[in-house]
Amino acid sequence: MFKLSEEGLKYVKSELTRYETKQSAIIRSLYRAQDENGGWVNHDVISHLSEVMEIPAAQIEEVATFYTMFNQKPVGKYHIQVCCTLTCGMMGGRELCDAMMKEAGCKEMGDVSADGMFTFSKVECLGSCDTAPMLQINRDPYTENLNMEKGLQLVRDLRARGKGH
Amino acid sequence: MHSSTTNVPMVKIQVNGQEVEVKEGSTIIEAFYQNKIDIAHYCWHPGLSVAGVCRLCMVEIEGNPRLQIACNTTVTPGMRVSNVSEKVKDAVKWGLDFHLINHPLDCPICDQAGECGLQDQYMKYGRNDSKMGEAKVKKHKVVDLGPRVVLDSERCILCSRCVRFCDEVPKTSELGIFNRGDRAEVGTFDGKPLTNKYSTNVVDICPVGALTSRDFRFRQRVWFLKDKETICTGCSTGCNVKAYYNKEGVFRVKPVYNAAVNGHWMCDDGRDIYKFVNRENRLIDAKLVSGGKTEHMQPMELAKRLGATLKGQGASVALVLTGSHSVEEYEAIVSYFKNDVGTTQIYHWINNPDTIDSFDGILIRGDKNPNTKGLIEVLAKNGVSTQWKSLTDSIGTGAVKTVVVAGPENQALFPDMKVKISELSKAAKLVWMTAGKNSELESLTGDVALLPLKTYVEKPGTFVNHAGLRQKTQPVTSIVPGALSLVEAVQLFRGEELVAKPVQEGEKPNEIGKGRVHNEFTLTRGVW
Ligand code: SF4
Ligand code: SF4
Ligand code: FES
Numbered sequence: 124m125f126k127l128s129e130e131g132l133k134y135v136k137s138e139l140t141r142y143e144t145k146q147s148a149i150i151r152s153l154y155r156a157q158d159e160n161g162g163w164v165n166h167d168v169i170s171h172l173s174e175v176m177e178i179p180a181a182q183i184e185e186v187a188t189f190y191t192m193f194n195q196k197p198v199g200k201y202h203i204q205v206c207c208t209l210t211c212g213m214m215g216g217r218e219l220c221d222a223m224m225k226e227a228g229c230k231e232m233g234d235v236s237a238d239g240m241f242t243f244s245k246v247e248c249l250g251s252c253d254t255a256p257m258l259q260i261n262r263d264p265y266t267e268n269l270n271m272e273k274g275l276q277l278v279r280d281l282r283a284r285g286k287g288h
Numbered sequence: 289m290h291s292s293t294t295n296v297p298m299v300k301i302q303v304n305g306q307e308v309e310v311k312e313g314s315t316i317i318e319a320f321y322q323n324k325i326d327i328a329h330y331c332w333h334p335g336l337s338v339a340g341v342c343r344l345c346m347v348e349i350e351g352n353p354r355l356q357i358a359c360n361t362t363v364t365p366g367m368r369v370s371n372v373s374e375k376v377k378d379a380v381k382w383g384l385d386f387h388l389i390n391h392p393l394d395c396p397i398c399d400q401a402g403e404c405g406l407q408d409q410y411m412k413y414g415r416n417d418s419k420m421g422e423a424k425v426k427k428h429k430v431v432d433l434g435p436r437v438v439l440d441s442e443r444c445i446l447c448s449r450c451v452r453f454c455d456e457v458p459k460t461s462e463l464g465i466f467n468r469g470d471r472a473e474v475g476t477f478d479g480k481p482l483t484n485k486y487s488t489n490v491v492d493i494c495p496v497g498a499l500t501s502r503d504f505r506f507r508q509r510v511w512f513l514k515d516k517e518t519i520c521t522g523c524s525t526g527c528n529v530k531a532y533y534n535k536e537g538v539f540r541v542k543p544v545y546n547a548a549v550n551g552h553w554m555c556d557d558g559r560d561i562y563k564f565v566n567r568e569n570r571l572i573d574a575k576l577v578s579g580g581k582t583e584h585m586q587p588m589e590l591a592k593r594l595g596a597t598l599k600g601q602g603a604s605v606a607l608v609l610t611g612s613h614s615v616e617e618y619e620a621i622v623s624y625f626k627n628d629v630g631t632t633q634i635y636h637w638i639n640n641p642d643t644i645d646s647f648d649g650i651l652i653r654g655d656k657n658p659n660t661k662g663l664i665e666v667l668a669k670n671g672v673s674t675q676w677k678s679l680t681d682s683i684g685t686g687a688v689k690t691v692v693v694a695g696p697e698n699q700a701l702f703p704d705m706k707v708k709i710s711e712l713s714k715a716a717k718l719v720w721m722t723a724g725k726n727s728e729l730e731s732l733t734g735d736v737a738l739l740p741l742k743t744y745v746e747k748p749g750t751f752v753n754h755a756g757l758r759q760k761t762q763p764v765t766s767i768v769p770g771a772l773s774l775v776e777a778v779q780l781f782r783g784e785e786l787v788a789k790p791v792q793e794g795e796k797p798n799e800i801g802k803g804r805v806h807n808e809f810t811l812t813r814g815v816w
Contacts (some may be wrong), residue, residue, distance in 0.1 A: 179461030180477035188466040
């Protein structure tokens, strides 16, 4: 059973007082819960939030399933979201994504690599066309101005960094 | 919304060239609705909050270059609106085409066909071939939403009426719309069953065939059913309903709007009570068991013979009544027992004394009788005041030799039926008049007479609900032709002849209570 940490609970409670309606606190609380649950949300997470926020579970589930930022399946330690919309697409974003996936050992979009390090998603425009092709790792600042070589090196670096922990 | 207009200032606007008056602060669609002017719409419902998501209720407002949605635009004095211009028709046509993009168009196997918002609007505004060349998105079909409701996601147009209903009426919020865009689907969190006590209302308000009633689906094509208004006799609220029937009996009931009684809704238990009126659950045969001999006969014949034996018997005869019957019936039978039999041994059988005053805050009341108030009123008028205990005592001492029971009409609502049968059958003679079949009653030996009664859908009558509101109903249909109402039984007891008055087709709709207004979703959707 998922439970927010004490800190997380405090955070959610304070979010609840921030907006005109409680429902407005759902996104921020889901983010927090997702972080505490290893990067994804499931029904346990939603049930728990529903209880602490006193909002019907169905309404939280609506939000969680509407936004793609909430992962409904487990993800690797590094969730790599590669932009494949127009500019990035033209600048080789899709090929980059395929090659990085291969390097990382992920067969399909959304899969977790065998070592638990990586999950890839193709995402729509992240608003950084001038630095195409680009990607975002988890919720970190963007990784931009990529090419094939930088992309593959990124996978190798991340793997090394991940193992180091 | 349809109640009195006291104190709220009125605003005059023009709708399709016609001047109408509505309360200040109303929306344009309310102006259409209250004045019975047709307007296409799916997501707006007079009993729910505004969502503004179906984009079908487009109107042109003079001086406003863009079309607006009528359900979320407030009227202003002198406003001129139209929904008959070419511009509006075109917008509705396209709106409809978008709704149909992923709709499976499986009308031939859809239970909603014949009362479907998509079909109705298509016949009015569409009649075009779809411009979509893309393959349709496949979604879940025959989803089990709970004991009463079945969901077909492909047919859903995401109007959110069902979601808002659960949020706003029972306030249980089980339903949500999950995922987004063309993958969005209605569902419950974690597949939990939809079990609130009002769940079948979502079937009524779903404008398409996405939500269907497990009880009713596939049992009849709706165009083979006729309907008439009556009330629900499931509890002392007395919700206004429409019963849908054919020669075989009643198939379903749906609520009819009455601001003073049930608003737009009814409870799930009330949906089921039509079942007891159908032939398979009825007592058909009149039967007289006397001195070890059993005779079967017409109910009329039995009533005449009973009358002859009851007359003038005085206080050795006791009458037991339940809150199931109409005021007229109580008046007839109480007067007969008082004046012709000569007894005031008249008892009120209360089926659920512990919960009788309970109320769930929405509609459901613990008094599972439609006319407890009416019965109490008639008894008081006739100076009858008795305690149940004195009946059982006098049966024990033999002071009461004959017990005549009238009711209950719907035995399922009488948990103490068995107990009462064994208690009352201790009397030397038992006459039981009831509508439903009952194996215990039918296997009683000793001196017993069983007389089949009509149910509330087969006779006219007045019912007084918990609040003292008198609602008069007319017969809906005939199901057990020989069965009698208590009024008829009394006439026969007295040796009078019955004047047969069969139920006429096409009789005027019933007049029940004031403030009743036809609501679109129980008639034909979107049309008045
Ligand atoms: S199931 Fe029916 S009522 Fe619910 S959103 Fe879909 S179309 Fe509307
Ligand atoms: S609340 Fe009472 S009267 Fe209304 S539908 Fe339910 S049982 Fe019938
Ligand atoms: S948008 Fe007005 S009825 Fe749906």
